[in-house]
Each structure stands twice: as structure tokens, then as C-alpha cells.
Amino acid sequence: MAVTENNQDHPDAEEKYQPGRFLTRPFAFIGKAVIGWINVLGTATVFLFTALWKTFRPKQFPKVIAQIYYIGASSTTIILLVSLFTGMVLGLQSYHALIKFGAVGGLGALVSLSLIRELGPVLTAIMITARAGSAITAEIGIQRISEQVDALHTMRIDPFRYLISPRIIAAIISFPLLTAVFDFVGIIGGYISGVALLGLNAGVYSHSIQSNVDMKDLTDGFIKAIVFAVIVATVCCYQGYFVHMRKDSHGAKAVGLATTSAVVTSCVLILVSDYVVTSLLLI
Amino acid sequence: MNAIPLIEFKNITKRFGSQTVLQNVNLQIYEGQVTTIIGLSGSGKSVLLKHIIGLLKPDEGTILFRGKPMAEMKKSEMAASLAQISYMFQGNALFDSLNIYDNIALPLMETTNLKRAEITRRVMARIEQTELTEATYKFPSELSGGMQKRAALARALITDPRIVLFDEPTTGQDPVRKNAILSMIAQYQRKFNFTAIMVSHEIPDVYFISNRILALYDKTIVFQGTPEELGNFDHPFNDEVIHSLEGLQKELTGLYSQRKFKILNHGQLKRGETGEDYCIVVFTLSALDAVISGLGHDAAQEIIHAMGLYIDKHFGAIGGFSTRRKSNEFVTVLPFSNIVEADSIMNDFVRDFQEQGISDIRKESQKLASSDKCVDFAIRAGIAEGQPTDEMDSIIDLAKSQQKEIGRLQCAAKE
Numbered sequence: 173m174a175v176t177e178n179n180q181d182h183p184d185a186e187e188k189y190q191p192g193r194f195l196t197r198p199f200a201f202i203g204k205a206v207i208g209w210i211n212v213l214g215t216a217t218v219f220l221f222t223a224l225w226k227t228f229r230p231k232q233f234p235k236v237i238a239q240i241y242y243i244g245a246s247s248t249t250i251i252l253l254v255s256l257f258t259g260m261v262l263g264l265q266s267y268h269a270l271i272k273f274g275a276v277g278g279l280g281a282l283v284s285l286s287l288i289r290e291l292g293p294v295l296t297a298i299m300i301t302a303r304a305g306s307a308i309t310a311e312i313g314i315q316r317i318s319e320q321v322d323a324l325h326t327m328r329i330d331p332f333r334y335l336i337s338p339r340i341i342a343a344i345i346s347f348p349l350l351t352a353v354f355d356f357v358g359i360i361g362g363y364i365s366g367v368a369l370l371g372l373n374a375g376v377y378s379h380s381i382q383s384n385v386d387m388k389d390l391t392d393g394f395i396k397a398i399v400f401a402v403i404v405a406t407v408c409c410y411q412g413y414f415v416h417m418r419k420d421s422h423g424a425k426a427v428g429l430a431t432t433s434a435v436v437t438s439c440v441l442i443l444v445s446d447y448v449v450t451s452l453l454l455i
Numbered sequence: 456m457n458a459i460p461l462i463e464f465k466n467i468t469k470r471f472g473s474q475t476v477l478q479n480v481n482l483q484i485y486e487g488q489v490t491t492i493i494g495l496s497g498s499g500k501s502v503l504l505k506h507i508i509g510l511l512k513p514d515e516g517t518i519l520f521r522g523k524p525m526a527e528m529k530k531s532e533m534a535a536s537l538a539q540i541s542y543m544f545q546g547n548a549l550f551d552s553l554n555i556y557d558n559i560a561l562p563l564m565e566t567t568n569l570k571r572a573e574i575t576r577r578v579m580a581r582i583e584q585t586e587l588t589e590a591t592y593k594f595p596s597e598l599s600g601g602m603q604k605r606a607a608l609a610r611a612l613i614t615d616p617r618i619v620l621f622d623e624p625t626t627g628q629d630p631v632r633k634n635a636i637l638s639m640i641a642q643y644q645r646k647f648n649f650t651a652i653m654v655s656h657e658i659p660d661v662y663f664i665s666n667r668i669l670a671l672y673d674k675t676i677v678f679q680g681t682p683e684e685l686g687n688f689d690h691p692f693n694d695e696v697i698h699s700l701e702g703l704q705k706e707l708t709g710l711y712s713q714r715k716f717k718i719l720n721h722g723q724l725k726r727g728e729t730g731e732d733y734c735i736v737v738f739t740l741s742a743l744d745a746v747i748s749g750l751g752h753d754a755a756q757e758i759i760h761a762m763g764l765y766i767d768k769h770f771g772a773i774g775g776f777s778t779r780r781k782s783n784e785f786v787t788v789l790p791f792s793n794i795v796e797a798d799s800i801m802n803d804f805v806r807d808f809q810e811q812g813i814s815d816i817r818k819e820s821q822k823l824a825s826s827d828k829c830v831d832f833a834i835r836a837g838i839a840e841g842q843p844t845d846e847m848d849s850i851i852d853l854a855k856s857q858q859k860e861i862g863r864l865q866c867a868a869k870e
Contacts, residue, residue: 231565315550323548326508327562327614328538334565 219413220406223336235338236345243304243339244346248353254299255292255354259361262286266362267370279372280380283362284355288385288393292355294446297347297400301438305408308339309434312412313427321413336413340405347401348394355393392453399449403441408434459522461486461618461650462507464676467516469502476502478674480516484667489644489651491661494671500654501545501622503671507652508542508620509533541616545623545654547607549595555582556591559610566614581609585639586751601632601753605639612643619644621653625660631760633657635752637664638782642747663782716778720788720847732840734797735847736787737854738766738861741833743783749830754820758864759783761816762834769804786851794840801838805861808834813862820864834862 227236262283270276312335315321324331359381366372411434418426460483469477476499484490494500505511506518509525518525520536528536549558560578563569569577582591585605590598595606604624611619621640625633637657641664644651655661662668662682670678670685672692678685740746740762746755763785766777770787777787789797837858841850 311552318551319544319546319548320550322510323542323544323550325510326540326542326544327566327610328534329562329565 215414216406216410219336219410220340220402223332223340223406223409226330226333227337227341229330229333229337232333232338232341235334236341239338239342240346243300243308243342244350247300247303247346247350250299250303251296251350251354252357254295255287255357256361256364258291258295258354259283259287259358259363260365261361262291262358263362263365264370267366267372276372277376278380278384279362279366280359280377281384283366284359284381284385285389287355287358287362288389290446290450292351292358293347293393293396293400294442296351296354296397297404297442298439300343300347300350301404301408301435301442305404305438306431306435308405308408309412309415309431310427312336312409313415313430316413316415317423317427331413336409339409340402343401343405344398347404348397351393351397392450395453396446396449399445400442403445404438407438407441411437458485460484460519461521462652463519463522464503464506465517465519467503467506467513467518469499469506469511470514475674477513480671480674480676482669482676482679484650484652486650487648488666489641489653489664490667490669491653491655491665492669492671493656493658493661495656498671499674500671504542504620504622504652504654508540509537538614539617540620541611541614541618542620543607543611543622543624545626547595547603549603549606549610551595554592554594555587555598555606558595558606559613562610562614577613581613584643585609600628601635604628604636608639608643612647612649615647616649618650618652621651621655623654623656625655625657631756632753634660634756634759637661638747638756639752640664641782642744642752659779663779716776716786716788720776720790732793732842734789734792734794734838734840735850735854736770736789736797736801736836736838737780737851737858738762738785738787739835739855739858740783741835743832746830746832750820757822758816758820758832761819765808765812765815769807770800773800780851786854794838797838797840801836805836808862813864817864832864833860834864835859836861 263279266279266282266286267276270279270282312321315335321331321335324334363374363377367374367377411430412427415426415430416422418430420426421429462484464480464482467477467480468475480503492500492503502511506513520528523532525533525536549555550561553561556578559581560574563574563577567574579591582588585608587602587605587609590602590606595603598606608624624640625636628636637660640651640653643649644664653661653665659682662685665682668678668680668682668685669676670688670690670692672690677690677692678688680688740759743755743759746758759779759782763777763779766785766787770777770789773789774791775787775789777785780786789800792800835858837854837856839850839854839857841847841853
């Protein structure tokens with residue numbers, strides 16, 4: 173057939189008209205995607221360890237302090253608000269559920285263990301991602317597209333040392349501290365709704381906490397907070413630092429997409445890693 | 456040139472995906488000179504420059520630094536080589552969250568163990584040299600384009616580099632500021648004696664400050680030599696690049712390029728017959744360096760620009776054509792005038808210039824003067840008559856030898 177003959181002259185013809193290709197295409201697509209993810213995972217791991225390695229260089233301390241202020245101290249207000257209302261609603265819902273079983277005396281334990289083991293680390297990480305993580309991606313991304321990162325190279329200032337390391341270290345320090353604040357204020361929120369508004373005895377509430385919360389619960393919560401800190405800081409810095417490598421867009425649009433991507437990826441990874449870490453800690 | 460080049464490219468090829476940007480590029484850059492790489496936008500000039508500083512690596516070929524391949528250097532050797540190089544980006548790449556002081560201080564703060572007082576002393580000295588005192592604690596977004604360029608230049612020079620790379624330093628500037636920035640680069644190059652490597656398409660302005668020109672065309676270097684040699688270079692690059700950029704220059708300033716000027720002169724003289732005289736007038740702005748140091752680069756370039764426009768307006772109307780021959784020198788050909796007629800035309804010019812021209816130039820320069828210093832300078836002119844058979848350069852030299860003062864701007868300082 174003339175058409176077939178003509179097509180065979182074309183360099184892509186053989187690939188284009190290969191019979192049964194529609195059957196293999198989904199596998200090729202999945203394979204390509206998996207290879208892509210593995211590549212990203214590998215690059216991000218190298219990215220993280222390079223940044224951590226470069227933490228122990230001179231003149232890093234002031235930069236870490238500045239980032240602790242930005243990621244940690246500046247996020248305190250939003251953490252206070254979210255934790256207070258999370259504790260209050262948790263106290264309210266749990267009170268009405270427990271009262272059906274005559275177990276309202278366990279309200280303090282339920283609220284505090286929920287917060288310390290799960291809600292505290294997870295919600296703190298998500299709130300910091302939304303507030304500081306997105307800003308980190310946007311800031312580094314803009315520095316990348318406006319050649320400020322290249323300028324650091326030309327001035328012989330290592331961008332990893334100057335931009336990435338302080339942020340990752342600051343996140344590792346800030347996340348557990350803010351998680352502790354979240355846990356404490358959340359428990360007070362539970363007290364307000366359970367004791368002050370619904371009339372539970374204050375002694376019962378606090379005794380329930382004292383007798384049910386172990387040191388392991390606290391350390392497990394902080395371990396999660398550190399894991400989330402590493403994930404959030406790495407994902408957000410990585411997305412900003414490699415914004416110029418994006419294939420879907422360029423310039424300001426790429427920064428916007430990288431920011432969205434950083435927040436979504438961080439939130440998903442927080443929840444996935446939460447399950448994995450919880451499983452490991454419960455073994 | 457027999458000396459070992461400071462930087463040498465040997466058969467450099469660079470590809471981005473399937474697109475080849477540089478193909479078998481060979482070039483030499485020598486120490487202590489101003490070397491300018493010219494070419495059309497998107498021709499790979501910045502890519503070439505980024506290979507020198509190590510921001511990009513070639514796919515093929517070798518880059519030699521003082522005769523040694525960079526790829527074979529040890530890490531410490533490479534770091535020592537790159538430490539001699541500074542880079543001024545096309546878009547300045549100033550840190551927008553840092554003020555000008557912090558931007559300039561950044562390389563010293565991060566890469567040296569100098570005490571804060573010493574860093575402050577050095578930074579303030581550079582700020583003063585680049586006329587940025589008023590902008591010291593302002594952020595880049597609060598400054599004009601020209602001031603941002605100066606801040607980027609101050610940052611590039613703060614580590615006292617031996618080599619400075621300028622990636623299109625005049626982008627986005629008006630003609631006066633473009634020349635002011637080029638003049639500033641030339642002045643600092645003389646003052647600090649660094650090797651300047653510049654990417655630009657400001658033709659012919661870059662000729663005034665460049666020792667060597669490299670022409671990038673069709674992915675490779677097609678010319679290396681002096682600006683004068685480029686005038687005699689017979690290649691499609693001349694038609695497609697030089698002519699188009701020179702045409703733009705004529706639109707902006709009214710003055711012809713030196714090459715176009717020579718062609719016009721040749722054409723006019725060919726039409727004339729032996730024995731038919733023509734005249735050349737040479738104008739010189741005296742003490743340009745004193746004007747620059749007293750009033751700043753912007754004001755000095757505004758004076759030169761206004762002077763060029765005034766000359767073109769006056770002599771262009773009677774069939775004359777002019778060019779800027781040096782940074783402070785203009786040459787005008789009066790093709791249909793003998794010395795008597797030229798003298799009469801010149802007398803009219805001098806009268807108009809003293810009545811109106813000087814005050815116009817003073818007004819323009821005052822707008823851009825950076826200080827209240829009082830700077831006097833003179834404008835000199837000389838006429839010489841020649842015949843079609845004479846060498847133009849010899850007539851120009853004769854005109855220069857007969858120069859006398861036609862105007863003086865007294866205390867052209869900021870009011």
C-alpha cells in the first residue's frame with residue numbers, strides 16, 4: 173500500500189505503526205512515571221544529605237537563627253489559634269461520644285493522647301507547610317529564576333550552605349517546639365470545652381491525662397515532628413531550587429506551580445509518613 | 456599576539472538537548488584588555504560567558520585558563536582560578552531582600568574572615584566610587600535601572616577581581632545611560648587594571664572602550680581583532696549584524712558609525728573630481744575625565760550626546776555628515792564646501808552654539824549631574840581642507856592641529 177510505503181520512509185513510522193503498541197503503552201507510561209519518581213526521590217535524598225553536611229560550616233549560626241524566627245516564631249500565632257480550636261472541638265465531640273458509654277472520665281486521656289500522638293505533629297506540620305513552606309519555595313524559586321542563585325555561584329558562595337542548610341536545620345528545630353505548643357494549647361482547648369463549658373470535673377480531666385500519657389507518647393510525637401520537618405523542608409527547598417528544571421512551565425508561572433506542588437506533596441507525604449512512622453513506633 | 460592567553464577556548468561545543476548553541480568555538484582573551492563579544496540576541500553570547508565562570512560546562516572541547524585546561528585542574532586550583540573572576544549579570548541579580556549595602560557586602564561577609572569594620576570601610580569606598588551614597592540603605596526595587604547597574608558593578612568589584620565578566624551591562628538603558636555605563640566600565644578598568652570581558656550589542660559604542668572584539672555568528676566565533684580591523688572584515692556578519700545595529704544607532708543619535716561614515720565619505724569623494732575641495736571639522740570635548748569625576752558618568756554622557764545631536768542638526772541640514780570618532784571627539788565632513796565656505800558655515804555654527812547650544816547642553820547636563828562640584832570644560836574645533844585624493848586621516852590630523860576653543864561651559868554643576 174502506498175500509504176504504508178510512504179510512512180515507512182518516515183523515521184518515526186516504525187514506532188508509530190507498531191501493531192499491538194496500544195497494549196504496551198500503559199505499561200510504558202507507568203514504567204516511565206515510576207522511573208521519574210525514583211529519580212526525584214534519589215535526587216531529593218542527595219539534596220537533603222548535601223544540605224545537612226553543609227550545616228557544619230562557619231557562619232551558619234546567624235542564618236539558622238533567622239530561619240528559626242521565620243519558620244518557627246512567626247508561625248506561633250497561627251499554631252495557637254488552630255491548636256486551641258482543635259482541642260475545643262475534640263473535647264466537644266469526644267464528650268458527647270463518651271457520655272453514651274458512661275466513660276466521660278476518660279475525656280482528658282482521649283484529647284491529650286489524640287493530640288500528642290497524632291493531631292499535634294500532623295496539624296502543626298500542615299500549618300507550617302501552608303504558612304512557611306510555600307513561602308520558602310516561592311522565595312528560593314524567585315531567586316533561581318532571577319539568577320540570584322547563579323550570582324551566589326559566581327561569588328563563590330555555596331547556595332546549599334547559604335539557602336538550603338539553614339532552612340532545613342531551622343525546620344528540624346522549630347517543628348518539635350511548635351508541636352509542643354500545639355499539644356499544650358490543644359489540651360487547654362479540650363479543658364475549656366469539657367470542663368468549663370460542659371461541666372466535667374477539672375480533677376477528673378487532669379487525672380485522666382496524668383495517668384494515661386506516658387513519656388513514650390511524647391517522644392513518639394516529637395519523632396514524628398522531626399520526620400515531618402525533614403520532609404517539608406526538603407520538599408519545599410527542592411521545589412524552589414529546581415524550579416528552572418520544570419518542563420511544564422517557565423518563569424513566574426513555574427514558581428507558582430512549584431509552590432502548589434510543594435504544598436500538596438508535603439501534605440501527602442506528611443500523611444503517608446505518619447502512617448509508616450506510627451506503624452514502626454508501635455512495633 | 457604571542458603572549459599566553461588568559462582564557463582560551465579550543466573547539467568548544469555546547470548543546471541544550473537537540474539544539475546546538477555553540478559549535479567549535481575557538482577564541483583567545485588576553486590579560487589587561489577589554490574584550491567585547493558581539494552578536495545578535497540569542498546567538499549564545501551569554502552561554503559563552505557562563506562557560507568562563509564555570510556556570511556551564513562544554514559538551515566538547517577545552518577551556519584553558521593561563522594555558523592550563525580547566526577540566527584537568529584540581530579542585531583547589533579551579534577554586535583559586537574562579538576566585539579571580541567576578542560576574543555582572545544582565546539582569547543585575549541583586550538580592551531583592553537585601554539593601555544595597557548588604558548586597559555589596561555579601562561576598563566579603565560570606566567568603567572572607569574580614570572584621571565588620573573593615574568590610575564596612577571597603578563597601579562604603581565602593582559605594583562612593585560608584586556614586587551610590589544616597590542609595591546605601593535602599594532596596595534594589597527602590598532604585599533606577601542605572602543605579603541598580605552601578606550597585607551590581609560595585610558588588611562585582613568588591614573582591615578586587617582580576618577578571619570581570621559583564622553580561623550585556625547596558626540592557627534596558629537609554630542611549631545616554633548606556634554610554635555612561637560603558638564609560639564607567641572603561642574608567643574602572645583603567646583604575647583597577649582588571650581584565651574585562653563584555654557581552655554587548657551596543658555597536659559602535661563598545662568600540663570606544665574595547666581593545667579586542669570577538670564576533671559570534673552562526674554558533675561560532677567568526678572574527679577576533681581590534682575594532683579597526685572589524686571595519687575591514689568581509690563577512691555576512693557585517694551585513695546582518697553590524698549594519699542592523701549601526702542603523703539603530705543612527706536612529707537614536709543622528710550620527711553615523713565610523714564604517715558608514717567612511718563609506719559615505721568615499722562615495723562623496725568618488726563623485727567629486729580632482730581639484731574639487733571638501734572640508735573636515737573636528738570637535739573635541741576637553742577634559743572629559745574631569746567632567747566624569749566632577750559631574751558623574753551620566754552627566755558626561757549627556758553632554759557628549761547633546762553635543763552630537765547639536766552637530767548633526769546643524770551640519771546635517773546642509774549636506775554634512777558626522778561620526779563620533781573617539782569618546783570625546785566628533786568628525787564632520789562638509790563635502791561641497793571649500794575652506795572659505797566652511798569657515799563661514801563654522802562661524803554661523805559657533806554663533807548659534809554660543810547663543811543657544813551651550814545653554815542647552817548645560818541644562819541637560821545639570822539634570823543628571825551627581826554632585827554640586829563646579830567643573831569647567833571647553834569645546835574645541837578645527838577645520839582642514841582636503842582633496843579627494845588625500846587620506847582622510849591626514850586631513851583629520853590637520854584639522855585637529857588647528858583646533859581652537861569655540862565654547863566653554865563654566866561651572867556646569869547641579870543647581
